[in-house]
Amino acid sequence: MRSITSSREWIAHYQANAANQLPIPWEAGAQLTTAQADAIIPSLRAWQLGETSEGVQMLAAARRYAQQAADPEFVEAVKLFIAEEQRHGKLLGRFLDLHGTPRLRRNWGDSIFRKLRHLLPNMECWTTVVIGVETLALVYYRAIMEASESPVLRTICRQILKDEVHHLRFQYERLALIGAPRGPVARLLISLLQRVLFAATTIAVWVDHHRALRAGGYPFRRFWQAAWQRMEFHWHQMRPDARPARLANTPPELARGDSKTVVDFQLPADA
Numbered sequence: 001m002r003s004i005t006s007s008r009e010w011i012a013h014y015q016a017n018a019a020n021q022l023p024i025p026w027e028a029g030a031q032l033t034t035a036q037a038d039a040i041i042p043s044l045r046a047w048q049l050g051e052t053s054e055g056v057q058m059l060a061a062a063r064r065y066a067q068q069a070a071d072p073e074f075v076e077a078v079k080l081f082i083a084e085e086q087r088h089g090k091l092l093g094r095f096l097d098l099h100g101t102p103r104l105r106r107n108w109g110d111s112i113f114r115k116l117r118h119l120l121p122n123m124e125c126w127t128t129v130v131i132g133v134e135t136l137a138l139v140y141y142r143a144i145m146e147a148s149e150s151p152v153l154r155t156i157c158r159q160i161l162k163d164e165v166h167h168l169r170f171q172y173e174r175l176a177l178i179g180a181p182r183g184p185v186a187r188l189l190i191s192l193l194q195r196v197l198f199a200a201t202t203i204a205v206w207v208d209h210h211r212a213l214r215a216g217g218y219p220f221r222r223f224w225q226a227a228w229q230r231m232e233f234h235w236h237q238m239r240p241d242a243r244p245a246r247l248a249n250t251p252p253e254l255a256r257g258d259s260k261t262v263v264d265f266q267l268p269a270d271a
């Protein structure tokens with residue numbers, strides 16, 4: 001089994017990251033044209049709601065897992081991860097306030113997820129769902145970044161993307177560790193289930209957010225390809241024989257754009 005980042009190292013990462021956030025030029029105002037707002041604000045309201053979950057059930061699963069795995073510090077790492085997601089929710093919420101748009105209280109996708117999450121029995125199931133959503137978030141925030149010239153929104157997206165790259169590593173390392181003892185048949189079955197779940201999640205995100213994705217330059221085919229390309233990379237990283245992540249592994253889809261963005265998508269070197 002290749003080495004993974006320890007829970008203690010994750011705690012240090014999340015703490016350092018919380019203290020090192022990009023400055024957001026709030027004083028610039030929302031700066032969205034009516035057409036841009038029509039395309040992205042309804043979607044941002046729904047996404048903002050999804051980013052504000054308190055993570056109570058996930059934390060309960062993390063506590064049980066930490067005990068089984070004799071890794072007590074994992075609980076604190078998950079707490080800090082949830083806090084980072086809530087920070088995303090706060091940033092997006094503040095942007096909606098700046099734009100003068102009320103925050104959403106309910107949304108069909110969010111309501112379904114809030115019901116289904118009671119059915120997620122353990123950390124592996126939680127992590128499998130979360131890694132799918134976060135993979136789609138990489139494409140989504142990239143699209144939102146491209147969909148307007150708003151300096152505030154673009155900086156928020158950049159911050160979230162920077163955070164999410166680490167979140168994804170946090171998830172795939174854990175899944176690699178949990179899946180390591182399995183044989184090839186169990187591995188194949190699980191990978192089929194992961195693909196079915198990811199296809200369903202990708203379609204659900206498209207249904208709810210296609211206007212915003214299109215506005216950011218992601219018609220369905222490009223969105224689907226970008227999502228699967230990135231997810232395949234994460235699945236590959238879960239394999240026991242995976243090589244350490246390098247920038248070369250970053251799909252060109254995500255490494256496109258100005259040089260700062262390319263740097264943002266550099267994956268951290270394996271521990």
Ligand SMILES: [Fe+2]
Pocket residue numbers: 051084085088137160164
């Ligand atoms: Fe997030």
Ligand SMILES: [Fe+2]
Pocket residue numbers: 085134163164167
């Ligand atoms: Fe995340």
